[in-house]
Amino acid sequence: MEGIPTQSTRRAPSRFFRFFTGDRGLALALLLPSLLLVAALVLVPLIYTLILSFQSATVNVIGGRGQLVGHWVGLRNYIHLLTNSYFLSGLRATLYFFAASILIELTIGILMAHLLNLEFRGRTLVRALVFIPWAIPTIVNATLWGMIFNGNAYGALNGLLPRLGLGNGHTVWLDTTPVWPHVPLLGPFFQWIGMSRGMNALIIGDEWKTLPIVAFLVLAGLQTIPKDYYEAATIDGATPWQRFRYITLPLLGPILSIVLILRTMQLVRAFTIFYTLEATNIPVLSISAYQQAFSFGYFGRGSAVAFIIGLISLFFAWIYIRWLYREEVA
Amino acid sequence: MNRRARFWAGLGIALMLIWTLAPLYWLVTMSLKTEAASHSVPVELIPHHITLENFLQMFQQYSSGSVSYRFFHALRNGLIQALSTVLISLFFGTLAGWVLARYRIPGRNLLNLVFLGSNLLPTIALVMPFYIIVVDYLAPLKLYGTNLLLILMYVSFTLGFAVWIMRGYFESIPVELEEAAIIDGTSKLGALARISLPLAVPGLIATALLVFLLSWDNFLLPLIFAPNPTGYNMTFFIYSLNGQYLHQDNQVAAAGVIASIPPTLIVLLFGRYIVSGLTAGSVKG
Numbered sequence: 001m002e003g004i005p006t007q008s009t010r011r012a013p014s015r016f017f018r019f020f021t022g023d024r025g026l027a028l029a030l031l032l033p034s035l036l037l038v039a040a041l042v043l044v045p046l047i048y049t050l051i052l053s054f055q056s057a058t059v060n061v062i063g064g065r066g067q068l069v070g071h072w073v074g075l076r077n078y079i080h081l082l083t084n085s086y087f088l089s090g091l092r093a094t095l096y097f098f099a100a101s102i103l104i105e106l107t108i109g110i111l112m113a114h115l116l117n118l119e120f121r122g123r124t125l126v127r128a129l130v131f132i133p134w135a136i137p138t139i140v141n142a143t144l145w146g147m148i149f150n151g152n153a154y155g156a157l158n159g160l161l162p163r164l165g166l167g168n169g170h171t172v173w174l175d176t177t178p179v180w181p182h183v184p185l186l187g188p189f190f191q192w193i194g195m196s197r198g199m200n201a202l203i204i205g206d207e208w209k210t211l212p213i214v215a216f217l218v219l220a221g222l223q224t225i226p227k228d229y230y231e232a233a234t235i236d237g238a239t240p241w242q243r244f245r246y247i248t249l250p251l252l253g254p255i256l257s258i259v260l261i262l263r264t265m266q267l268v269r270a271f272t273i274f275y276t277l278e279a280t281n282i283p284v285l286s287i288s289a290y291q292q293a294f295s296f297g298y299f300g301r302g303s304a305v306a307f308i309i310g311l312i313s314l315f316f317a318w319i320y321i322r323w324l325y326r327e328e329v330a
Numbered sequence: 331m332n333r334r335a336r337f338w339a340g341l342g343i344a345l346m347l348i349w350t351l352a353p354l355y356w357l358v359t360m361s362l363k364t365e366a367a368s369h370s371v372p373v374e375l376i377p378h379h380i381t382l383e384n385f386l387q388m389f390q391q392y393s394s395g396s397v398s399y400r401f402f403h404a405l406r407n408g409l410i411q412a413l414s415t416v417l418i419s420l421f422f423g424t425l426a427g428w429v430l431a432r433y434r435i436p437g438r439n440l441l442n443l444v445f446l447g448s449n450l451l452p453t454i455a456l457v458m459p460f461y462i463i464v465v466d467y468l469a470p471l472k473l474y475g476t477n478l479l480l481i482l483m484y485v486s487f488t489l490g491f492a493v494w495i496m497r498g499y500f501e502s503i504p505v506e507l508e509e510a511a512i513i514d515g516t517s518k519l520g521a522l523a524r525i526s527l528p529l530a531v532p533g534l535i536a537t538a539l540l541v542f543l544l545s546w547d548n549f550l551l552p553l554i555f556a557p558n559p560t561g562y563n564m565t566f567f568i569y570s571l572n573g574q575y576l577h578q579d580n581q582v583a584a585a586g587v588i589a590s591i592p593p594t595l596i597v598l599l600f601g602r603y604i605v606s607g608l609t610a611g612s613v614k615g
Contacts, residue, residue, distance in 0.1 A: 017432040017433045017434070017505070017518075024433075026518055026519065027429045027433045027435065030425040030426060030428065030429045031425070031426050031429045031430070031435075031441075033422045033425070033426075034422045034423065034425070034426035034445075034489060034493055035426070035441075037422065037485060037486075037489055038444060038445065038448050038486075038489060038490060041456075041482060041483070041485060041486035041489075042448040042451065042456065042486050042487075042490070043444075044459075045455075045456045045459035045460055045463070045486075046451070046455060046456065046459075048459035048462075048463075049455050049456070049458060049459050052458060052459065052462075057462075059461070059462055059465065059466065061465050065465060065466075065469045066462075066465035066466050066469070067466055068462050068466050111342070112346055115339065115342045115343050115346060118339055118343075120339070120343070126343060126346075126347065127601075128598055128601070129347065129350055129351065130346060130347070130350050131597050131598070131601050132350065132354065132594055132597065132598070133350060133353070133354070134597060135543075135590065135593040135594040135596065135597035135598075136357075136586075136590045136593070136594070137546065137547045137564070137565060137568075137586075137589050137590060137593060138547050138549060138565075139547075139549050139565040139566075139568050139569055139589075140357075140568060140586035140589055140590055143568060143569075143572050143582050143583075143586060144353055144356070144357050144583070144586060145353070146572075147356065147357075147360060147579050147582075147583070148353060148356060150579075152369070153371040153372075153373075154368075154369040154370060154371050154373055155373075156356050156373065158373070159371075159372060159373025159375065160373070160375065163375075208349070208350075208353060212350075213608075216601070216605050217605060217608060217609060219605075220605050220606065220609050221609075255609060258608065258609065261450070262450075262608075265450040265451075265452070268452065269452035269453060269454060271453075271454065271549070271550050272549040272550065275549075275553075276549075276569065276572070286452065286454050286550075289454045289455075289458075290454060290457075290550075293457075293458050293461075294554065299458050299461075299462065302454075302458055303455075303458050303459075305454075306452060306454045306455035306457075306458060307455065309452040309454065309455065310451060310452055310455055313450065313451075313452065317450070
């Protein structure tokens with residue numbers, strides 16, 4: 001995977017591509033179709049979502065045609081949500097899902113990248129195989145893990161584990177009751193953050209599909225780091241951890257920021273695996289928004305939830321960009 | 331590497347392979363099991379009897395409402411939607427990406443952000459306004475349940491992505507090459523077509539593949555906008571097999587294997603393009 005441009009090529013504007021003095025007609029003609037499409041398909045609907053989130057809006061649909069009925073309620077949708085324990089538990093569950101997944105990706109993902117970067121026989125084949133799960137469509141991944149975590153005795157895990165001398169073969173893996181409910185402090189805390197056996201099972205299933213792309217992006221980053229750096233550090237007596245901490249990690253900064261931003265957005269808006277395997281049992285934010293709008297018909301509240309998802313994603317993106325680019329400069 | 335390090339590396343690689351292959355093994359063997367074997371106790375870790383019946387069912391007995399009827403509609407719709415989305419996003423995304431890479435347009439940082447943001451937006455935030463627009467304001471157009479509607483919605487989040495990747499690629503191609511061609515008498519558009527575009531082929535491939543994967547993979551949009559059997563695409567077809575009263579895991583697995591073949595081939599053949607495409611935009615996103 002050579003030739004990955006990771007360095008910005010900032011140069012003086014070319015004399016042929018000056019916007020003000022040159023022919024701006026061409027530039028505008030090529031740019032406008034995309035701008036119009038994004039305006040029509042993203043910006044207008046997004047502003048509409050914002051407006052809806054300040055309304056008490058319902059849609060009555062009969063035979064594919066519908067009518068929006070709505071009136072202005074100010075911040076009441078947001079106030080309703082932020083004082084609603086069901087919504088707040090879903091918010092915490094989303095944050096737990098996000099934090100646990102990111103933690104796995106940053107540890108196991110980086111570890112996998114290092115393993116794939118070693119030189120060993122059959123490396124090409126191993127790399128190809130490890131990449132496959134990322135190609136499996138999300139819905140197939142969800143139904144596959146539904147078969148693995150099936151609570152009946154014919155579920156894959158329930159069939160396999162007893163043969164290895166583990167478990168009783170009747171575990172309901174997707175059960176959403178809290179783990180360790182009777183352990184003091186820890187039990188209530190796990191319940192509060194929305195950690196349950198089912199939630200952890202979904203995290204594992206989701207990571208099976210996403211770890212490969214994290215590992216391969218990090219691997220691409222590792223391949224751009226010159227080997228001399230490590231040799232020089234080794235001669236100076238740096239431990240493997242020091243080499244990782246002071247060479248690898250800082251130089252992976254730009255790649256990690258891409259990984260973190262892309263993955264955070266995907267995790268905060270995760271829908272398919274929850275909807276397929278847990279229906280509405282774990283009301284993470286996307287499920288909550290879907291439920292408000294398409295089960296209860298509250299399009300106003302649903303839009304407010306959608307906007308909260310967007311704000312959370314933006315907040316994290318902002319943190320990553322500040323933190324990682326500062327680290328790179330320092 | 332010393333012997334101990336080699337041991338740990340070997341163990342790590344072995345664990346990584348087991349973790350990767352075990353679920354795949356389950357999916358493939360499940361798709362080859364009979365219905366009785368799919369929920370037999372004890373579980374058949376190695377199928378005693380291999381059958382292709384689950385696959386054949388998708389190609390036989392074509393009649394309204396049958397599995398094969400829904401499968402073919404889903405396959406056709408899925409391909410139409412994904413390929414159209416690729417064409418639209420790739421064409422407009424390439425042109426816009428080139429302009430953003432070359433011209434110093436006022437507010438180009440903001441434009442970059444808008445294009446990147448349109449990809450990162452939560453899908454659910456666009457679903458609600460789209461739904462209202464489609465069933466209320468634009469109801470006479472009868473867009474609900476059509477391929478056109480889904481293509482437009484896929485474009486909404488893939489176009490920005492295409493612009494972002496292509497801009498990154500064009501920025502990595504020296505502008506001097508185009509300038510030389512212009513001095514030799516080529517138009518600017520000619521310089522793009524004859525000089526930069528051939529050099530950006532890896533970027534074009536990466537963009538096309540990523541857009542295809544994103545459109546092929548989406549579930550939320552067909553769930554809301556194409557819930558009738560003739561409007562199914564592959565993701566929704568698989569979901570529909572997994573019904574409340576029918577737990578035919580072997581049938582679901584066979585459909586899953588078929589839906590996984592196009593993206594798996596893409597990843598195996600062009601994985602390196604995809605990775606470099608995703609990192610191309612990291613030139614100060």
